[in-house]
Amino acid sequence: MTKKVIEIQGLYKDYNTAAGVFPVLKDVNLTIDHGDYVAIMGPSGSGKSTFMNILGCLDRPTKGEYILDGHSVKSLSSNELAKLRNKTIGFVFQGFNLLARSTLVENVSLPLVYAEDQKELRTKIAKNILERMGLGNYFDSKPSQISGGQQQRVAIARALVNQPRIILADEPTGNLDSKTSDEIMKIFDELNQIGNTIIIVTHENDIADHASRQVRFLDGKIVEDRRNKKEKVEA
Amino acid sequence: MFFSMLSEAWHAMSANRLRTFLTMLGMVIGVGAVILMMAIGEGAQQSIKRSIDSMGSNLFVILSGSSSTSGSRSGSGNSSALNINDANAVGDLEDIAAIAPISTGNAQIIFSGNNWNTSIIGTSPTYFSIRGWNVDSGELFSDADIRSANRVALIGKTVAENLFGDDIDPIGKTIRIKKSPFMILGVLESKGQSFDGRDQDDTIIVPITTAQRKLFGNQIPGSVRMIMAQANSEKYMGVAEDAINDLIRQRHNIRENAESDFSVRNLTAMAKTASETAKTMSMLLGAIASISLLVGGIGIMNIMLVSVTERTREIGIRMAIGAREKDILLQFLLEACVISIVGCVIGVALGLGGALLVKKMIGAEILISMQSIVLAFSVAASVGVFFGYYPASKAAKLHPIEALRYQ
Ligand SMILES: Nc1ncnc2c1ncn2[C@@H]1O[C@H](COP(=O)(O)OP(=O)(O)OP(=O)(O)O)[C@@H](O)[C@H]1O
Numbered sequence: 001m002t003k004k005v006i007e008i009q010g011l012y013k014d015y016n017t018a019a020g021v022f023p024v025l026k027d028v029n030l031t032i033d034h035g036d037y038v039a040i041m042g043p044s045g046s047g048k049s050t051f052m053n054i055l056g057c058l059d060r061p062t063k064g065e066y067i068l069d070g071h072s073v074k075s076l077s078s079n080e081l082a083k084l085r086n087k088t089i090g091f092v093f094q095g096f097n098l099l100a101r102s103t104l105v106e107n108v109s110l111p112l113v114y115a116e117d118q119k120e121l122r123t124k125i126a127k128n129i130l131e132r133m134g135l136g137n138y139f140d141s142k143p144s145q146i147s148g149g150q151q152q153r154v155a156i157a158r159a160l161v162n163q164p165r166i167i168l169a170d171e172p173t174g175n176l177d178s179k180t181s182d183e184i185m186k187i188f189d190e191l192n193q194i195g196n197t198i199i200i201v202t203h204e205n206d207i208a209d210h211a212s213r214q215v216r217f218l219d220g221k222i223v224e225d226r227r228n229k230k231e232k233v234e235a
Numbered sequence: 236m237f238f239s240m241l242s243e244a245w246h247a248m249s250a251n252r253l254r255t256f257l258t259m260l261g262m263v264i265g266v267g268a269v270i271l272m273m274a275i276g277e278g279a280q281q282s283i284k285r286s287i288d289s290m291g292s293n294l295f296v297i298l299s300g301s302s303s304t305s306g307s308r309s310g311s312g313n314s315s316a317l318n319i320n321d322a323n324a325v326g327d328l329e330d331i332a333a334i335a336p337i338s339t340g341n342a343q344i345i346f347s348g349n350n351w352n353t354s355i356i357g358t359s360p361t362y363f364s365i366r367g368w369n370v371d372s373g374e375l376f377s378d379a380d381i382r383s384a385n386r387v388a389l390i391g392k393t394v395a396e397n398l399f400g401d402d403i404d405p406i407g408k409t410i411r412i413k414k415s416p417f418m419i420l421g422v423l424e425s426k427g428q429s430f431d432g433r434d435q436d437d438t439i440i441v442p443i444t445t446a447q448r449k450l451f452g453n454q455i456p457g458s459v460r461m462i463m464a465q466a467n468s469e470k471y472m473g474v475a476e477d478a479i480n481d482l483i484r485q486r487h488n489i490r491e492n493a494e495s496d497f498s499v500r501n502l503t504a505m506a507k508t509a510s511e512t513a514k515t516m517s518m519l520l521g522a523i524a525s526i527s528l529l530v531g532g533i534g535i536m537n538i539m540l541v542s543v544t545e546r547t548r549e550i551g552i553r554m555a556i557g558a559r560e561k562d563i564l565l566q567f568l569l570e571a572c573v574i575s576i577v578g579c580v581i582g583v584a585l586g587l588g589g590a591l592l593v594k595k596m597i598g599a600e601i602l603i604s605m606q607s608i609v610l611a612f613s614v615a616a617s618v619g620v621f622f623g624y625y626p627a628s629k630a631a632k633l634h635p636i637e638a639l640r641y642q
């Protein structure tokens with residue numbers, strides 16, 4: 001019944017810097033099943049974000065295969081990648097990355113604009129999802145008028161608005177206190193329970209404990225890949 | 236989709252009002268200048284065309300005085316070298332259809348306490364057919380009036396208005412020119428400005444014999460100030476001009492190499508030159524004004540480049556959530572176009588206002604054609620697309636990750 005969503009085979013990523021070619025990912029192999037909940041860990045600079053960006057179709061690997069839903073991403077045009085980012089993958093950034101000038105509703109409905117939905121529909125969906133995130137009173141606020149935890153909820157709402165099957169989050173709680181982090185993680189837990197595939201980068205063990213699988217990077221390679229014991233329910 | 240992008244463009248522009256305004260100002264001034272210059276240029280062309288049409292076709296004017304002094308001496312016409320017999324001889328030339336001898340002067344005219352100073356033309360009835368001039372009311376004078384030197388007059392519209400106002404019908408009324416009474420036979424239809432800028436309706440026309448005997452008494456009998464001659468066709472204007480020159484030189488016994496004591500002007504050719512000059516002028520004005528449009532366009536490009544750099548992160552975010560290259564391209568292109576088109580609308584309004592002001596202040600004729608407005612709009616839109624394209628494509632080609640990392 002489990003189905004592979006993501007298959008990474010012999011993946012390399014180099015950056016061209018002034019000092020020369022700088023390899024960041026070296027021969028990464030990973031398979032993620034539909035509905036999995038993966039935490040990616042590892043020291044700073046080990047290539048976690050680089051890896052996530054490739055998973056999120058924001059960047060292309062230097063070498064190797066990325067097979068998403070059975071199709072190699074390599075051959076896709078930039079328009080097709082944009083469509084994947086829009087519909088299939090929801091990306092949550094550490095720095096929220098909201099549009100400062102736009103209201104929360106506008107921010108959340110932006111992916112729907114590029115999906116070419118009608119305006120009334122967009123607003124309805126965005127309001128609905130913001131309400132579920134507990135932001136019903138802030139529809140017309142600007143991101144600068146709400147707290148960091150609330151901003152991250154908006155960013156998650158935006159990532160979810162097109163109902164993507166895969167949710168990628170790069171240190172979603174990196175800028176938040178532990179109580180707010182817990183609240184955010186509850187959202188991811190729920191999303192996983194309704195069947196979404198979730199991949200989350202974190203430095204913290206108790207965040208990683210929410211996941212059912214932990215993958216550890218070191219110096220551009222995967223050095224550990226293990227399943228969590230299913231005891232975290234009581235935690 | 237397009238509408239929401241348009242409203243986004245509007246949003247982005249209102250986020251930086253002063254900057255948007257200043258950028259727009261370049262377009263406003265450019266478009267305003269083009270509209271104004273075209274209005275003035277086309278107005279000048281039109282007024283010249285109208286006065287040419289009012290002049291009559293295939294015309295020569297033969298003036299007394301030599302041509303080498305370029306008309307400044309001959310302009311006074313006091314040498315009285317031409318006479319009525321010269322005129323009749325010219326009329327007998329093969330290529331000449333009609334002639335009219337003309338004597339001119341100025342005089343004070345009085346009608347029941349109203350005074351008006353105007354030019355007096357003494358001529359024959361052929362003058363009206365040559366110039367294609369008719370009466371608005373009343374009737375023209377006839378050859379019989381010439382023969383018996385009757386005291387009859389035709390008055391121009393301007394004279395009629397100033398002497399009689401709106402309430403009195405001038406026909407049959409008696410006016411006094413240089414104290415002698417003249418009966419008004421008719422009021423001439425309006426001719427407007429001549430192409431040297433005189434009001435052709437500010438005139439009184441009387442039989443030439445009457446003028447010579449009773450108004451300009453100090454002249455040599457039979458002399459005329461000038462002769463107006465109409466050629467059979469435009470094609471033979473050159474031949475006719477040579478024939479006139481030869482004929483009058485012969486009649487005046489002028490030796491081979493001596494200067495003529497008269498000059499022949501081809502009014503039709505002069506009018507053509509004038510209208511071509513006006514056309515060139517108006518094109519030149521338009522061209523100069525277009526340069527400011529170009530400058531406005533460069534201003535847009537400049538500000539769009541700044542805007543793309545400033546909003547790099549925003550572009551990255553948009554790409555990360557599914558914006559395609561063409562969405563980003565369209566977004567920035569639209570912004571450039573909105574700036575230039577809104578600038579254009581204001582510019583057209585300002586240009587029209589300026590044109591009306593010019594008309595009011597210096598009385599120059601202006602012509603606002605739909606064409607020039609359509610032209611201004613299409614130029615503004617192309618300027619927006621042309622100068623907006625490079626910045627927009629720069630934005631669209633950004634790499635999502637690099638854009639997101641941009642500080
Ligand atoms: N665009 C780039 N150009 C050059 N080098 C880069 C670029 N992006 C990342 N790097 C380098 O690649 C390495 C891995 O970066 P990455 O952001 O993937 O690390 P990370 O594991 O996410 O670290 P952190 O936990 O601090 O976020 C770093 O040494 C970084 O300097």
Ligand SMILES: [Mg+2]
Nearest residue numbers: 048049050170
């Ligand atoms: Mg990172």
